Amino acid sequence: MxxxxxxxxxxAAGTAGAQTLFGAKVHALTAMSExxxxxxxxxxxxxxxxxxxxxxxxxxxxxxxxxxxxxxxxxxxxxxxxxxxxxxxxxxxxxxxxxxxxxxxxxxxxxxxxxxxxxxxxxxxxxxxxxxxxxxxxxxxxxxxxxxxxxxxxxxxxxxxxxxxxxxSSMIYAKAKELLASGAIGQLNMVTARWDRNSSMGAWNYTVPLDASTETCDWPRFLGTAPKIPFNAEHFFQWRKWKAYGSGVAGDLFVHLFSGTHFITGSNGPTRAMATGGLRFWKDGRDVPDVMLGLFDYREGFNLSLRVNFVDGGEESEGLIFTGSDGTMEIAGNSVSVGRVPRPKEPGYVIGTYTEAMQKRILEEYRQKYPLDHPAGEPQVAYDKYVAPAGYSxxxxxxxxxxxxxxxxxxxxxxxxxxYRAAGAALLGNLSMERDAIVKWDPDAMKLA
Missing domain, CATH: 3.40.50.720 (NAD(P)-binding Rossmann-like Domain)
Structure with a gap:
């Protein structure tokens, strides 16, 4: 328990102390106990x-x-x-x-x-x-x-x-929402999210019990509105592998990434979507992809890139990276971290090719247009990490x-x-692959455009 x-x-409110490690600060998220x-x-x-x-x-x-x-x-x-x-x-x-x-x-x-x-x-x-x-x-x-x-x-x-x-409901995602709203990474322009797996169980190859039969399984009730076919134990116990009963990687995993993105950004959803992928490895009769990539436009001014790979021979991983004009924010496991690269004090190296008077004017205009976040005092911490308590669920x-x-x-x-807005956005990936085309979505009216 x-x-x-x-x-x-x-x-996700406040922190209890911060530990500085190699120029980074690691904060322990605290519980507001009731x-x-x-x-x-x-x-x-x-x-x-x-x-x-x-x-x-x-x-x-x-x-x-x-x-x-x-x-x-x-x-x-x-x-x-x-x-x-x-x-x-x-x-x-x-x-x-x-x-x-x-x-x-x-x-x-x-x-x-x-x-x-x-x-x-x-x-x-x-x-x-x-x-x-x-x-x-x-x-x-x-x-x-x-x-x-x-x-x-x-x-x-x-x-x-x-x-x-x-x-x-996650305190990590609530902290990420707070950080983004506070301007911790500047203006958001890109979100990159992934959920990769490398095991057969992770690819929905769940165990079929030895006693599976028409006597132990209510096959007609399971089928419901799905096409009527003879009893198939794999369809019954590994149903996510068929679009008649499931929604593929888009409905199983993309939807989590959409839910998190929409919660953190406050967006109602994307306006355009395009997706590609296919059956790259698990050619076992399933009719949904095991690799899927999706690109989505948001009217708030950012793009979302999603990836699910059921053929990942590396370490299984899930995460989101929010990229802004002044830094990046990454969610990985039960932590969220913010990284910043200081804005250059001077414009590009080509300034040296102009006259001294022109260089001075360009430098003044550059500094007015891109003021430093902290012109005086201690430099901004380059890296902050916020971690949930051990055992958090x-x-x-x-x-x-x-x-x-x-x-x-x-x-x-x-x-x-x-x-509906999260699932509707996720299923745009399936629709784009089926149509081999860009598809449009009205996130407010929650309708295909």
Missing amino acids: HELNRRSFLK PEKPVAANDHIQFALIGAGIQGQGDTKTAVQVPGVKLVAVADCYDGRLEHSKELWGSDIFTTRNYAEILARKDIDAVIIATPDHWHKQAAVDAMKAGKDVYCEKPMIHLYTDGPEMIETARATKRIIQIGSQRV DSYDHFKNFFAAVRSRQPVVEDAVFG
Whole structure:
């Protein structure tokens, strides 16, 4: 358990001391502690899990750590996961293949939806109409038509819905947002983000259980709106490899990078997108790329470059670099760092080719146009790094924020509008590859242009 998170509500505010190393300053981000208030017995939130695969089980293991919440039911199309849910959370857990049985129960306040992507919209809409609050895994949508219906259902039913991109609750990303707004790197002009993997499991080759069959798996229910084909265990347990059920690397990983970028910059999303890539290595029957590159234009005046590589023979890595006119900011793991290169005191070397009078005039104009940040006093620190406390979990904070909103009925940190804008932007990459063309997006109206 994340004991640090259980005791305090972590926020990206302030630092506790700074250690100087080789001209750099390393700051420890601190928690603004708020004593955990006891939760009354009649104020407990009872929730259910819909979709108990890898992500669903991981989500639930984190969610149950939040004080005052209890898992009471699980729905999944594979019997083995239902049995394992009882092993994990108790034999009294109600289990079913049909999530409608969960939604009919009056003792359930909220649901976690961690189904394959093509079920997100219907499960979320059904849950909200049944009076349940919803935590829906990313990407929020599988098709562009999913977004407006989910947003409208949340508005009409007055239900809480939070999308599961946990970086929106991260103290590291909150610090990055603060740094960018403070002008720490000047005017932003470029964001470069990557998420590379080098393992077979990282490429969605999840283990298929030995008892997989039409008796242990509810194949028709799993298919839902997908094309009707004979039972295929790989499709069932490795569904991300096929666009009928998933959204490829764009929906699985690009969407995290978009969520983080939009949160930090305050942007609603890109206006144009172009993408390329293909199946470079995992030619195992899947129909989505294992390498994807994307370029995106933002009207705020910066470009975003994204990369996912499932064929990376090096170290698995994830990170974002924000490049500005006066420095760079990098997010890597549970840290954010800012680097600066001092602005030259003089214009380019060609000044020496002019007369002394002309050189003097050029130098004066240059210094007026590009004043030094610190003309007097100590020089600006060239490198700052902000590090989260050991054991910090943004996933925990994301669930804590969700359950707090369920109690208070106040807005969540990542609502359906934010989630749709992030997923809509991510899926532009798929659309660009399908059309072999640049695609345009209206980030305000949330429509293809």
